[in-house]
Each structure stands twice: as C-alpha cells, then as structure tokens.
Amino acid sequence: MQPNIANPFSSYDPGAYYCELTARSGDGGSAALVRRRITKIGLDALRLRARAAERDLFNLGITFTVYSESSAIDRILPFDCVPRIIAADEWSVLERGVAQRVRALNLFLADIYNTRHITRDGVIPPELVYGNANYRPEMEGFPVRFGTYVHICGIDLVRDERGAFSVLEDNARTPSGVSYVVENRHLMLRAFPDLVAGMKLRPVDDYGRRLRSAMDEIAPEGIDNPQVVLLSPGIYNSAYFEHVFLAREMGVPLVEGADLTVEDDKVWMRTTAGLRRVHTIYRRIADDFLDPTVFRPDSLLGVRGLIGAWRQGNVTLANAVGTGVADDKAVYAYMPRIIRYYLDEDAILPNVETHICGEPDGLAYTLANLDKLVIKPVGESGGYGITVGPRASRSELDAARALLVADPANWISQPMISLSVAPTLTEAGLRPRHLDLRPFAITGRETWVLPGGLSRVALKEGSLIVNSSQGGGSKDTWVLAE
Amino acid sequence: MIGLQRRTPLLTRDAEGLFWMARYLERVENLARLIDVTQTFESPGREAESWAALVAIMADDAGLQERGLAMDAASIKRFYLLDPTNPTGIPACIELARTNARTLRPLISTEMWMQLNVFHHDLLAIEPWELDGDALSRLCRRIKEGVQAHTGITEGTFFRDQGWHFYEVGRLIERADQTTRLLDIKYHLLARGTPEQRRVAELTQWNALLRAAAGYHGFRRVAQAGFVPADVVAFLLGDTSFARSVALCVGQMDWHFSALRSRYGLRDTAPVLERIEDLRVALGEPVLRLLPDGLHDFLDSMQRDLAKLGELIGTMFFRDWRPLKQSQTQGHGPHEHSQDGQADHGPSQGGQSQSQVQRTP
Numbered sequence: 001m002q003p004n005i006a007n008p009f010s011s012y013d014p015g016a017y018y019c020e021l022t023a024r025s026g027d028g029g030s031a032a033l034v035r036r037r038i039t040k041i042g043l044d045a046l047r048l049r050a051r052a053a054e055r056d057l058f059n060l061g062i063t064f065t066v067y068s069e070s071s072a073i074d075r076i077l078p079f080d081c082v083p084r085i086i087a088a089d090e091w092s093v094l095e096r097g098v099a100q101r102v103r104a105l106n107l108f109l110a111d112i113y114n115t116r117h118i119t120r121d122g123v124i125p126p127e128l129v130y131g132n133a134n135y136r137p138e139m140e141g142f143p144v145r146f147g148t149y150v151h152i153c154g155i156d157l158v159r160d161e162r163g164a165f166s167v168l169e170d171n172a173r174t175p176s177g178v179s180y181v182v183e184n185r186h187l188m189l190r191a192f193p194d195l196v197a198g199m200k201l202r203p204v205d206d207y208g209r210r211l212r213s214a215m216d217e218i219a220p221e222g223i224d225n226p227q228v229v230l231l232s233p234g235i236y237n238s239a240y241f242e243h244v245f246l247a248r249e250m251g252v253p254l255v256e257g258a259d260l261t262v263e264d265d266k267v268w269m270r271t272t273a274g275l276r277r278v279h280t281i282y283r284r285i286a287d288d289f290l291d292p293t294v295f296r297p298d299s300l301l302g303v304r305g306l307i308g309a310w311r312q313g314n315v316t317l318a319n320a321v322g323t324g325v326a327d328d329k330a331v332y333a334y335m336p337r338i339i340r341y342y343l344d345e346d347a348i349l350p351n352v353e354t355h356i357c358g359e360p361d362g363l364a365y366t367l368a369n370l371d372k373l374v375i376k377p378v379g380e381s382g383g384y385g386i387t388v389g390p391r392a393s394r395s396e397l398d399a400a401r402a403l404l405v406a407d408p409a410n411w412i413s414q415p416m417i418s419l420s421v422a423p424t425l426t427e428a429g430l431r432p433r434h435l436d437l438r439p440f441a442i443t444g445r446e447t448w449v450l451p452g453g454l455s456r457v458a459l460k461e462g463s464l465i466v467n468s469s470q471g472g473g474s475k476d477t478w479v480l481a482e
Numbered sequence: 483m484i485g486l487q488r489r490t491p492l493l494t495r496d497a498e499g500l501f502w503m504a505r506y507l508e509r510v511e512n513l514a515r516l517i518d519v520t521q522t523f524e525s526p527g528r529e530a531e532s533w534a535a536l537v538a539i540m541a542d543d544a545g546l547q548e549r550g551l552a553m554d555a556a557s558i559k560r561f562y563l564l565d566p567t568n569p570t571g572i573p574a575c576i577e578l579a580r581t582n583a584r585t586l587r588p589l590i591s592t593e594m595w596m597q598l599n600v601f602h603h604d605l606l607a608i609e610p611w612e613l614d615g616d617a618l619s620r621l622c623r624r625i626k627e628g629v630q631a632h633t634g635i636t637e638g639t640f641f642r643d644q645g646w647h648f649y650e651v652g653r654l655i656e657r658a659d660q661t662t663r664l665l666d667i668k669y670h671l672l673a674r675g676t677p678e679q680r681r682v683a684e685l686t687q688w689n690a691l692l693r694a695a696a697g698y699h700g701f702r703r704v705a706q707a708g709f710v711p712a713d714v715v716a717f718l719l720g721d722t723s724f725a726r727s728v729a730l731c732v733g734q735m736d737w738h739f740s741a742l743r744s745r746y747g748l749r750d751t752a753p754v755l756e757r758i759e760d761l762r763v764a765l766g767e768p769v770l771r772l773l774p775d776g777l778h779d780f781l782d783s784m785q786r787d788l789a790k791l792g793e794l795i796g797t798m799f800f801r802d803w804r805p806l807k808q809s810q811t812q813g814h815g816p817h818e819h820s821q822d823g824q825a826d827h828g829p830s831q832g833g834q835s836q837s838q839v840q841r842t843p
Contacts, residue, residue: 059596059599059600060592060595060596060599061584061587061595061596061599227491234585235581235584235585240584241587244587244588247588248587248588253491253493253496253588254588255493256495258495259493259494259495269491269493270493270494270495271491271492271493271494272491272492272493272494272497272644272648272742272746272748272799273491273492273746273747273748276491
C-alpha cells in the first residue's frame with residue numbers, strides 16, 4: 001500500500017513574489033528540511049495541531065481585546081505554524097541596518113531638540129520638524145542619558161520580489177508586538193517540536209533581561225538599585241497582555257497612573273508599606289496622556305506632575321517624550337539623508353521610494369500616478385486610511401484624490417511593493433500570504449537587536465495589510481545561528 | 483547584582499485585587515454549596531419554600547423583585563446561575579474574579595490564570611437544562627471543583643510573598659461569612675408538622691447542612707452519635723480542625739496579618755489584629771446560650787462584624803490608590819468601583835488613535 005502522504009507544497013505557487021520558504025538559498029538547507037518535515041506531518045495533522053495550538057493561546061490569555069458597543073471579545077493573534085526563516089548572513093545585515101537606523105533616529109532627536117543643525121543645514125525642511133504635531137517644545141534643551149531618546153524601537157521591513165529588504169516604517173514611540181515574538185517561539189517548541197528539532201536558532205528569550213538592564217542603565221545618575229516600573233493604561237488597552245508579559249519578564253511592577261504620585265518632583269508608587277520611589281518608567285502610554293498638567297488635561301491615565309519630576313532629572317521615561325516626530329511618515333522620507341548627515345554612511349537598509357505630497361513635485365507625481373501608488377496619511381497607524389491604488393475602484397481613487405488636494409501635507413505615496421510571501425496554512429492548504437517583519441531594538445548605553453522580530457502575515461488572500469486589527473496573523477521567526 | 487531581593491513591594495491596588503479575586507472565587511464555591519443544599523432541602527410540593535430561604539439568606543428579595551421574578555424555584559435558580567446582571571450570582575462573581583485576575587496577571591502564576599480563564603468560559607456557558615433535576619447537583623459539583631482546582635493550583639504555584647497573604651485573607655473572610663450564611667439557612671427552614679415529622683426533618687436538614695459544608699465526616703469523628711443541634715452549631719462555628727469553621731478562618735487571618743506585620747513591616751495591621759481579636763472573643767460564647775432563638779441574631783452580628791473587618795482592611799491597606807469614598811462600601815471588588823469613572827479609556831498602540839472603550843460589567 002502506498003502511504004497516503006500528499007505533498008502539500010505540490011499545489012503551492014508563490015507566483016512572481018519572493019517566497020520566504022521555497023525560493024531560498026544561503027540557509028544551509030534548513031528551509032528544505034522544514035518543507036520535508038511539514039510534508040511528513042501532513043496537512044490534516046498540521047491543521048489539528050495548529051488548532052490546538054491556537055486554543056492554547058486563547059486559554060493562556062495571549063490575546064488582545066476588541067471592544068464593541070456592548071461586549072469585550074478576546075482575540076488571539078492568529079498563529080501560523082509554518083515558520084519564517086532568516087539566514088545568518090541575512091540577519092547580520094538586518095541587525096546592522098536596524099542598529100544604524102536607531103543611532104540615526106537618536107542623533108536626529110538630540111539635534112532637533114538642542115542644536116538644530118540639520119534644519120539649518122537644509123537637509124530637512126524646518127516646518128516639517130518644528131511644525132510637526134509630534135514635536136514637543138517641552139523637550140528643548142533637555143538632556144537625556146547616553147543621548148538615547150528611543151529606547152525601544154520597532155522597524156517595519158518588507159521584502160521585494162528579488163528578496164531585497166527595505167524599511168517601510170519606523171516605530172519610535174511605543175512599538176508593540178514583541179511579546180508575540182517570544183510567545184510564538186514558546187508555542188512552536190511546545191506544539192511543533194518535530195519542526196524545530198535540531199535546528200540551530202538564535203534564542204529570543206533574552207528580551208526581558210536586556211530590556212531590564214537598559215532600564216536600569218538609563219535610571220537617573222547615582223541610583224544604585226533603581227526601581228523600574230512599567231506604566232500601562234490598564235486592562236482595557238488592547239496590548240495589555242504585552243504589558244503583563246514585559247513586566248513579568250523584567251520582574252518589575254506593572255503600574256497604572258493611579259498607582260503613582262509625584263511629591264517634591266519625585267515619583268512614588270503606592271504600596272502596602274507606603275510610598276516607594278520610582279526611578280525608571282517604561283511607559284506604554286502616549287505622550288499626550290502622560291501628565292494632565294502638561295499635556296491633555298482630560299487624561300485619566302497619566303500622573304500629575306510626572307513631566308516636572310522628569311525635567312528635574314528624578315525619573316527617566318522610556319521612550320523619551322517627543323520621539324513621535326522622528327517616526328512620522330513625512331520625516332521617514334528623509335531618513336536616508338538623515339543617516340548620511342549624522343553618520344556619514346549610506347543607509348544599510350534602504351527606504352521604500354516615497355513621494356512627499358507636501359512638496360509640489362511629490363504631489364504632482366502622486367496625482368498623475370494615483371492608480372499605481374499606495375497613498376498613506378502621515379499621522380495614522382494601524383494600517384488605517386490607506387488607499388492601494390492598483391486595487392482601488394474608480395470612486396475610491398476619486399475620494400483619495402479629493403483628500404490629497406484638500407490637504408497635501410497630510411499624505412505620502414509609495415509605489416506598490418510586492419511584499420514577499422510565505423506558505424501559510426489555509427482552508428485550501430498551504431497558500432502564499434504576504435508578510436512583513438518588525439525587528440525590535442533596545443537601546444540604553446548601546447543598541448541590542450532581538451534576533452528576528454515579529455513576522456506579521458496578511459491572512460486574507462492577496463491582502464497586503466498585516467495589522468492585527470485588520471485580519472493579520474503572525475509566524476514564528478527563525479534566525480539561523482549559522 | 484548577586485543576591486535575591488527579600489522584600490518585594492506590593493502595590494495597594496494589587497493587594498486589593500488579590501483580596502477580591504480570592505473572595506469572589508470563594509463566593510462562587512459557597513454559592514454552589516448553598517444551591518446544592520437548597521435543592522436537597524426541597525420537600526416535594528414545597529420547593530418554593532427552600533428556594534425562598536436561599537434568597538432570604540442572600541438578602542436578595544429586592545434584586546429578585548426588581549427583575550420582576552417570581553419567588554419560585556426556576557426563577558431563583560436562573561437568578562443565581564444564569565443572570566449576569568445579578569451581582570450576587572455566579573456569572574457576575576466569576577466575571578469579577580477574572581477581571582481582577584487580569585489586573586493581577588503580572589503577579590499570579592500562568593497556571594492560575596489559565597485555569598481561571600477556562601473556568602470563566604465554562605461558567606458563562608451554563609445551559610438552562612443544567613438547572614433541572616439531577617443535572618443541577620452535577621453542575622454544583624463542577625462549579626465547586628473548578629474553584630477547588632483554582633485553590634489547589636494557587637497552593638502549588640502562587641509565589642508566597644505579601645500578595646499571597648492578602649489573597650488568603652480574602653478567601654478566609656469570605657469563607658467565614660459564608661459558613662455563617664449556610665448555618666443561617668436552618669433558621670429560615672424551621673421544620674413543621676408533628677413532633678415526629680419535625681424530628682426526622684431536622685435530622686435530614688442538619689445532615690445535609692454538614693455535607694454541604696464538607697463537614698459531615700469530620701463532625702462524625704468529634705460528635706456524639708446523632709445530631710444534637712448545639713453540637714452542629716459549635717462545630718461549624720468553633721471547631722478549629724474544621725476547614726470551613728468561622729473560628730479556623732478567623733485564627734488564620736490573625737496569622738496572616740501577624741506575618742504581614744513581622745515580615746513586611748506593615749504597621750497598619752495593628753487595628754486589624756485588634757478587630758480580629760474581638761471576633762475571637764465573640765466566637766468564644768457558649769453555643770447553648772444561643773439556642774434555640776438567639777442563633778440568627780448571633781449569625782447576623784457575626785456577619786456585620788466580618789463586614790466591618792473587611793472595611794477596615796480596605797481602609798488600612800487599599801484606600802491609598804484611589805479616593806477614600808470609593809473603597810468604603812465593601813462587598814464589592816475594586817473592579818466594581820472603577821466603574822464610577824476611573825481610568826477606563828486606553829490609548830491603543832503607537833499612541834496615535836485614542837479609543838474610548840466601554841466597560842462591560
């Protein structure tokens with residue numbers, strides 16, 4: 001009798017896209033081995049195990065919460081069991097590229113909040129920086145330890161049809177997703193040990209320890225044993241699980257605004273034994289909500305007087321206030337020039353070609369090529385407000401045109417990128433789905449990049465939007481050690 | 483840095499969360515016990531009477547009326563097992579226990595969270611048919627076992643620093659309170675009929691009561707043959723070998739607060755310890771003097787004293803993180819209170835879009 005093992009890859013066709021698992025080289029045969037192992041497990045068993053793995057995630061509460069009018073629904077970030085593989089030499093380029101980018105972002109922030117050389121030298125238009133809604137005058141002339149503003153950074157990378165990586169977006173405020181990187185690996189080891197067996201992978205468990213040492217390092221000078229806390233908006237925040245994860249991994253209290261109080265320009269937390277000093281705050285609350293006496297007065301999430309304590313040098317905030325100006329989509333367009341300006345190096349990771357509609361040339365080009373471009377608002381995140389030209393209807397294009405003309409400075413455009421694909425388990429079997437990669441970098445005195453990052457995959461056929469809020473899932477990301 | 487930290491700080495908010503998480507879970511278990519014993523007390527043709535007694539003990543007459551529910555077995559069972567809007571019912575208690583657990587996830591073990599999460603899903607999916615006939619007893623057992631699994635996992639995995647003491651205190655104060663309520667059921671079910679009928683009914687009821695409190699076998703070991711009511715009362719209230727006795731709970735609370743004082747330097751324990759001492763004195767009262775007519779009043783005042791103790795713990799340890807007025811009514815967890823306007827809006831990721839989320843109680 002013939003064993004009934006159909007090759008699930010036989011009907012898999014990535015088309016013109018770069019495939020992360022079938023078009024590989026330089027991986028020492030790991031991808032081929034994974035394909036063989038998946039074939040051996042077979043689609044049916046793979047499905048059963050994948051379903052059990054997802055149920056595990058749900059029961060463990062590795063979820064984000066979606067609120068509707070009347071109910072709160074816990075959702076998992078769907079986990080696709082086919083891993084994404086990054087070869088050792090590919091990673092060493094990405095790692096250097098991410099670290100370079102973080103260095104440039106920090107130098108840029110230090111400059112614009114202090115010496116303002118870059119605008120004086122005409123590298124970037126001053127109004128784009130100082131007129132930016134995320135520019136914080138409160139930061140001017142304020143020293144930060146080691147010149148680090150962006151302590152935690154997530155950089156979104158995509159891969160074109162030739163397999164070349166480029167940067168799609170910088171996340172320098174409160175990037176999220178790192179908990180899924182670690183939890184996906186745990187899940188993979190638990191549920192698919194036969195896929196991982198014998199693979200030499202760079203570990204990802206180190207994130208919490210690295211983050212904790214960075215938070216210790218950046219505490220105000222002269223503090224021996226700093227008290228670090230993670231400041232969360234609380235259980236109704238969609239990333240609450242990640243806050244829990246990070247607090248646990250660092251071994252520090254997870255606090256909410258109401259747990260902290262400021263007296264004599266010092267920050268204290270309320271404990272059963274009375275008030276206790278806090279030295280470093282990893283905050284997962286946006287600038288606007290940090291301190292109602294300085295920013296939004298209606299904020300219930302923040303702490304009155306926090307910014308004052310910070311300005312007195314009695315507490316460190318990570319990330320620093322005002323980093324949003326650096327990851328703005330309009331500033332992004334200038335990143336290659338910013339890198340060259342401060343580091344005298346070319347960007348290791350190129351930008352996706354970007355047209356700034358606030359500039360006449362960029363606007364003209366965008367309007368003339370609307371049906372070929374992806375049009376993005378500069379101030380949004382989460383994949384909202386995007387028009388994908390080649391896939392838009394006539395009326396959608398007209399609507400986008402009207403928005404563009406009404407407020408050009410609010411828009412950028414980019415060519416349609418052929419995001420790479422990876423085999424993903426679907427109802428129909430293994431099918432190509434687009435994905436991106438968000439590596440995470442931690443910077444205290446030095447920068448450390450977590451090997452790999454979050455691979456987000458658009459589960460809908462043909463979709464390019466990988467955000468969890470819009471039907472995205474994720475994959476375990478393997479960085480090969482050799 | 484080498485060496486372990488000896489005294490980890492505990493946020494007052496988390497201390498309160500632990501206290502209430504434990505309370506709500508204990509309440510769920512005891513409610514299942516009460517429902518189970520109520521069904522056992524049901525005498526054919528007079529079902530409504532037993533169930534009305536449960537409502538009286540829970541002081542829920544008004545809650546039932548508000549919902550326009552009749553005082554019959556079917557409505558009352560639904561009220562406690564299926565109605566999420568009833569704050570004293572099982573769905574609301576498990577919801578609050580889980581909400582507190584969510585805020586405590588950095589502190590509780592993964593295994594505790596996972597079991598509670600699954601248990602919560604299970605209890606919110608109770609089907610109406612499970613309230614009838616022999617299914618009800620099985621349902622009550624499943625509920626009890628769920629909480630017992632929680633208690634066991636907690637015993638085996640929960641890190642025993644300050645937080646554990648607050649957790650234990652919450653469980654103990656609730657258990658003490660519930661034991662007084664269980665005993666009080668007798669007051670509401672005075673047997674009727676001929677002396678012989680009364681004698682048989684009494685016997686059945688005391689027996690069922692002890693079984694509901696998981697005290698039957700223990701009682702048999704320490705008591706004379708037969709059921710002398712005074713012995714049963716003395717056992718449930720005062721036997722410090724019986725896990726659910728009020729005296730044992732009070733004694734253990736004393737131990738926990740003493741530990742919080744000596745190991746963690748919490749000086750606010752002093753007035754709490756005094757109040758616990760008062761409770762012990764009250765419990766020392768000879769039981770015979772309470773019977774037959776004084777028991778209900780005694781239990782009532784015991785319940786009031788326990789409520790006052792809970793309030794005092796709130797004032798001494800939990801008050802700090804939010805305005806005083808909010809922590810003064812006891813009987814609710816922190817997550818009931820935060821409905822009156824605490825930080826319930828969360829900025830979503832990346833800090834750009836601000837979404838206002840509505841709490842769902």
